[in-house]
Amino acid sequence: MKYSSYALLPAVALAASSSGCGTTAPASSGKTTSMSATFDGTKRTWRLYVPSSYSKSTPMPIVVSHHGWGGSGSSDQSAGGMALQAESQGFIIAHPDGYADNSNRGSWASWNCVGSTQSPGPKGVTCASWANPTGSYCYDSCKKSNCKDNCDWTTCLSDVTPTGIGTKNVDGFIPQLFDYLEQSFCVDTAREYATGMSNGGMMTYQVGASMSSRLAAIAPVAGAFHNGFIQAPSEPVALYDIHGTRDSTVPPCSSSDEYCTSADGWTYSGTAATAAVWAKANGCTGASKTYKTSYDGTSSLSCSIAGSCSGAETVSCSWSGSHTYFASTSSKNGGLVWELLSKNSKASWTGATDPHRLVNITTVEAPRAVAPMFDWLEAPAVNATKHHHHTHYGNPNSKAGCRSDEDAVTLDNGLVTGHVCAPKKLQGVAGARTFGKDEAPCGVGGQGPSDDGCPTDLPAPNNGTHSAWPACKYDVLDAKEHPGLFHCTLTCGPCRVEDGNDCTPEAHAQCPRGAACHVGFDRNTRFGTCLYDAKASATA
Numbered sequence: 001m002k003y004s005s006y007a008l009l010p011a012v013a014l015a016a017s018s019s020g021c022g023t024t025a026p027a028s029s030g031k032t033t034s035m036s037a038t039f040d041g042t043k044r045t046w047r048l049y050v051p052s053s054y055s056k057s058t059p060m061p062i063v064v065s066h067h068g069w070g071g072s073g074s075s076d077q078s079a080g081g082m083a084l085q086a087e088s089q090g091f092i093i094a095h096p097d098g099y100a101d102n103s104n105r106g107s108w109a110s111w112n113c114v115g116s117t118q119s120p121g122p123k124g125v126t127c128a129s130w131a132n133p134t135g136s137y138c139y140d141s142c143k144k145s146n147c148k149d150n151c152d153w154t155t156c157l158s159d160v161t162p163t164g165i166g167t168k169n170v171d172g173f174i175p176q177l178f179d180y181l182e183q184s185f186c187v188d189t190a191r192e193y194a195t196g197m198s199n200g201g202m203m204t205y206q207v208g209a210s211m212s213s214r215l216a217a218i219a220p221v222a223g224a225f226h227n228g229f230i231q232a233p234s235e236p237v238a239l240y241d242i243h244g245t246r247d248s249t250v251p252p253c254s255s256s257d258e259y260c261t262s263a264d265g266w267t268y269s270g271t272a273a274t275a276a277v278w279a280k281a282n283g284c285t286g287a288s289k290t291y292k293t294s295y296d297g298t299s300s301l302s303c304s305i306a307g308s309c310s311g312a313e314t315v316s317c318s319w320s321g322s323h324t325y326f327a328s329t330s331s332k333n334g335g336l337v338w339e340l341l342s343k344n345s346k347a348s349w350t351g352a353t354d355p356h357r358l359v360n361i362t363t364v365e366a367p368r369a370v371a372p373m374f375d376w377l378e379a380p381a382v383n384a385t386k387h388h389h390h391t392h393y394g395n396p397n398s399k400a401g402c403r404s405d406e407d408a409v410t411l412d413n414g415l416v417t418g419h420v421c422a423p424k425k426l427q428g429v430a431g432a433r434t435f436g437k438d439e440a441p442c443g444v445g446g447q448g449p450s451d452d453g454c455p456t457d458l459p460a461p462n463n464g465t466h467s468a469w470p471a472c473k474y475d476v477l478d479a480k481e482h483p484g485l486f487h488c489t490l491t492c493g494p495c496r497v498e499d500g501n502d503c504t505p506e507a508h509a510q511c512p513r514g515a516a517c518h519v520g521f522d523r524n525t526r527f528g529t530c531l532y533d534a535k536a537s538a539t540a
Contacts, residue, residue: 015058015059015188015190015191016059016188016189016190016347016349016350016351017059017186017187017188017189018059018182018183018185018186018187018188018189018351019182019183019351020056020181020182020183020184020185020186020187021056021057021059021186021187022056022057022186023056023184023186024056025050025054025056025184025185025186026184026361026363027048027050027363028050028365029050029051029052029053029054030050030051030052030087031049031050031365031366032047032048032049032077032083032365032366033047033048033049033050033363033364033365033366034046034047034363034364034365034366034367035047035048035361035362035363036360036361036362037180037358037359037360037361037362038358038359038360039173039176039357039358039359040157040158040173040357042099042157044096044097044099044173044358045073045096045097046073046094046095046096046097046177047073047074047077047094047095047096047366048092048093048094048095049077049083049086049087049092049093049094049095050092050185051086051087051090051091051092052087053090054090054092054185054186055186056185056186057186058186059186059187059188059189060090060091060092060185060186060187060188061090061091061092061187061188061191061192061193061342062091062092062093062094062178062181062182062185062187062188062191062192062193063082063086063091063092063093063094063192063193063194063195063338063341064093064094064096064174064177064178064193064194064195064207065077065080065082065093065094065095065194065195065196065200066096066098066111066174066194066195066196066197066199066200066201066203066204067095067097067098067109067196067197067199067200067525068196068197068198068199068200068201068222068524068525069098069108069109069110069111069153069154069198069199069523069524069525070107070108070109070110070447070523070524070525070526070527071098071109071198071200071496071524071525071526072097072107072109073095073096073097074095074366074497074498075496075497075525075526076095076196076197076200077093077095078330078496078497078498078499078500079197079325079330079333079496079500079501079525080095080195080197080221080325080330080333080334080337081325081329081330081331081332081333081334081335081337081500082095082195082334082337082338083095083334084330084331084334085334085335085337085338089338089342091191091338092181092185092187094177094181096173096174096177097109098110098111098154098155098159098199098200098203099141099155099157099159100155101139101140101141101155101157102137102138102139102140102155103140104136104137104447104448108137108139108447108524110139110153110154110155110199111154111155111159111164111199111200111202111203111206112154112155112156112157112158112159112160112163112164113154113159113160113164113165113199113202113203113205113206113207114164114165114202114203114205114206114223114224114225114226114229114231115164115165115225115226115228115229116152116153116154116164116199116202116226117139117142117146117152117153117154117155117156117163117164118152118163118164118165118226118229119148119149119151119152119226120148120149120151121226121227121228121229122228122229123227123228123259124227124228125149125151126151126226126227126228126229126266126267127149127150127151127153127265127266127267128261128265128266128267128440129439130265130439130440130444131150131151131264131265131266131444131445132150132151132153132265132444132445133150133439133443134150135147135150136447137150137152137153138150138152138153139152139154139155139156141155141156141157142155142156143156151266153266154199157172157173158171158172158173159172159173159174159203160172160173160174160175160203160206160207160210160211161210164206165206165210165229165231166210166231167209167210167212167234170210170211171357174203174207174211175207175210175211176356176357176358177356177358178192178211178214178352179352179354179355179356179357179358180356180358180361182351182352183352183355183356187351189349189350189351190216190345190346190347190349191216191342191344191345191346192214192215192216192346192349193215193216193217193218193219193341193342193344194207194208194211194215194218194219195218195219195220195221195337195341196220196221196223197221197222197223197324197325197525198221198222198223198249198250198323198523198525199223199525200221200223201220201221201222201223201224201250202220202223202224202225202250203223204218204219204220204221204223205218205220205223205224205225205231205274206231208220208233208237208239209231209232209233209237210231212233212234212235212236212237213234213235213348213349214346214349215237215346216237216238216341216344216345216346216349217237217238217239217240217312217313217340217341217343217344218237218238218239218240218341219240219241219242219337219340219341220239220240220241220242221242221243221325221326221333221337222242222243222244222247222249222250222323222324222325223241223250224250224252224268224269224270224271224274225268225269225274226266226267226268226269227258227259227267227268227269228269229269230269230273230274230277232277232278232280232281233278233281233282234281235348236281236282236283236311236312237282237312238282238312238313238314238315238341238343238344239275239278239282239312239313239314239315240303240313240315240317240337240340240341241271241274241275241315241316241317242317242319242326242336242337243271243316243317243318243319244318244319244320244321244322244323244324244413244414244520245300245318245319245320245321246320246321246322246412246413246414246477247321247322247323248262248263248322248323248473248474248475248476248477248521249262249263249264249322249323249521249522249523250262250268250323251263251268251476251477252270252271252318253268253269253270253271253272253273254270255270255272256272257270257273258270258273259273260476260479261474261476261479262474262476262523263444263473263474263475263476263521264444264445264473264474264523265440265444265445265474271316272316275306275314275316276306278306278314279306279307279309279314281311282306282309282311282312282313282314283309283310283311283312284305284306284307284308284309284310284311284313284314285307285308285310286307286308287307288304288305288306288307289304289305289307290302290303290304290305291303291304291305291313291315291317293317293336293339293340294335294339295326295327295332295335295336295339298319298327298332299319299320299321299326299327299328299332299414299415299537299539300319300320300539301317301318301319301326301327301336302317302318302319303315303316303317303318304316312344313343313344315340317336319414319539320412320414320537320539321412321413321414321415321520321537321539322411322412322413322414322520322521323413323520323521323522324413324414324415324501324519324520325501326414327414327415328413328414328415328416328501328519328520329415329500329501330500330501390457391457391458391459392405392406392421392423392455392457392458392488393420393421393422393423393455393458393459393470393488393489393490393512393530394420394421394459394512395419395420395421395512395514395515395532395533396408396409396419396420396421396532397419397532397533401421402421403421403423405423405424406421406422406423406424407421407422407424407487408420408421408422409421409422409487409489411489411518411520411521411529411531412537413518413519413520413521413537414520414537414539415501415536415537416518416531416534416535416536416537417534417535417536417537417538418515418516418518418531418532418533418534418535419531419532419533420489420490420515420529420530420531420532422487422488422489423454423455423470423487423488424485424486424487424488425440425441425442425453425454425472425485425486425487425488426441426484426485426486427439427440427441427483427484427485427486440472440474440486441453441486442454442472442486442488443472444472444473444474444486445471445472445523447523447524447527448469449469450469452470452471452472452488453472454470454471454472454488455470455488456470458470458490458512459512459513460512460513461509461510461511461512461513462508462509462510462511462512462513462515463509463510466509466510467490467510467512468490468491468492468510468511468517468530469490469491470488470489470490470491471488471489471490471491471522472486472487472488473486473487473488473489473521474486475487489521489529489530490511490512490515490529490530491522491527491528491529491530492507492508492510492511492517492527492528492529492530493507493510493517493524493526493527493528494506494507494526494527495507495517495519495525495526495527495528496519496525496526497526501519502519503516503517503518503519503528507528510530511530512530512532514532514533515530515531515532516530516531516534517529517530518530518531518534
């Protein structure tokens with residue numbers, strides 16, 4: 001079957017002009033502008049970068065990039081690398097902020113998508129019974145009565161549709177943001193794209209399915225649908241899934257598994273299962289074959305395309321890394337994403353016809369990102385001692401080594417490889433407190449200091465005052481070899497604030513002497529994990 005609405009770009013593409021062409025742009029070129037508007041009675045915000053080459057008479061592509069859970073448009077702009085590409089390649093990039101209507105500790109900005117607020121779904125609950133026993137992830141907009149099984153973990157606001165899934169009433173904040181950009185700037189309506197990482201990668205999948213009449217291509221990074229919620233586009237949309245093979249937060253799953261469980265207990269559809277559904281919708285048939293990119297081999301990147309595609313490409317890319325942007329490097333992530341997205345156009349979309357519903361729009365020049373001082377920086381999470389060899393979470397390469405109740409764990413985010421002595425907890429074995437057969441042997445998650453059953457005798461932090469806090473995670477990458485095994489590691493933050501994928505000096509100072517804070521191992525994209533002897537990954 002052939003689809004006339006979709007096409008790979010020829011050497012020279014004929015741009016389609018939006019209604020904003022010829023009008024005075026509401027934001028300056030060559031700089032980032034902070035913008036806000038009221039949508040459905042709620043203030044929503046985003047950062048917008050318009051390249052220096054922008055002209056009101058020359059249509060430009062647009063990309064909307066979605067940050068990860070707990071992050072922000074500012075952190076995504078810094079860590080994702082798309083604004084640098086926008087300037088050099090000539091496109092407009094918006095970095096919207098998810099909504100953080102959760103009264104618990106910290107700013108848990110999030111996106112309502114892929115079934116994140118719809119559990120139980122067609123295939124049952126979307127998290128393990130031990131994933132969120134306190135129900136702290138339930139957002140105010142969801143109301144406690146609607147969080148039936150404690151699996152809901154994002155805002156319930158209308159980010160794409162009122163339910164966060166499906167193709168009905170596709171008039172949420174993000175569709176309205178696309179409309180606003182078309183009607184306020186000179187946009188090439190045939191070249192509208194979406195990307196994002198983690199919860200933002202999930203949102204990227206969702207807008208691709210829900211907004212398939214409009215988007216030419218999407219590139220989700222470390223994203224997935226919840227089990228039972230895979231949705232395919234009704235019109236072909238090119239898909240470029242980018243996933244780290246060592247991601248345990250949103251695991252890619254093995255090629256034979258339809259779904260698998262994350263380190264913090266949520267069930268996600270496997271990348272292979274999702275690609276199969278999208279390949280069918282995109283008119284792809286035949287055996288998969290190698291798909292070449294200019295980044296092949298970088299952090300062991302390799303991509304494959306789902307056979308021959310008559311409608312739109314369905315491509316799966318894997319690389320040797322964890323839950324982070326490709327290669328844990330903003331420039332490489334931005335370069336790869338734009339290389340993939342920019343090949344595609346959709347001539348059938350000629351622009352929104354109804355006025356956008358964003359009102360009370362304000363613009364100011366974006367200030368330099370400042371690291372937020374989270375509550376846990378104000379006081380030590382737990383008592384720390386200077387006697388490393390008497391405590392947990394030490395350096396496995398030290399003379400003392402690890403304690404008998406710890407494993408020497410190596411973690412690799414694709415940029416650096418580090419080590420830590422991680423206390424081990426086994427399901428069904430008595431630990432610090434009693435757990436039922438369906439419960440974890442320690443409290444999984446850890447979005448702040450809590451009594452989660454992990455040892456609290458910590459090595460002294462770098463600054464001698466504020467320590468990182470223990471967090472428990474399921475050992476999903478070795479689940480088949482060691483079923484029921486959990487490990488405790490030290491969580492630190494904030495990260496990904498203004499220095500790409502790095503953590504702040506305050507975050508590093510929370511870690512024990514000799515360790516530093518590194519991203520890629522937590523649901524919250526602004527958290528890191530304390531690792532010793534971190535060195536460049538062999539695949540970096």
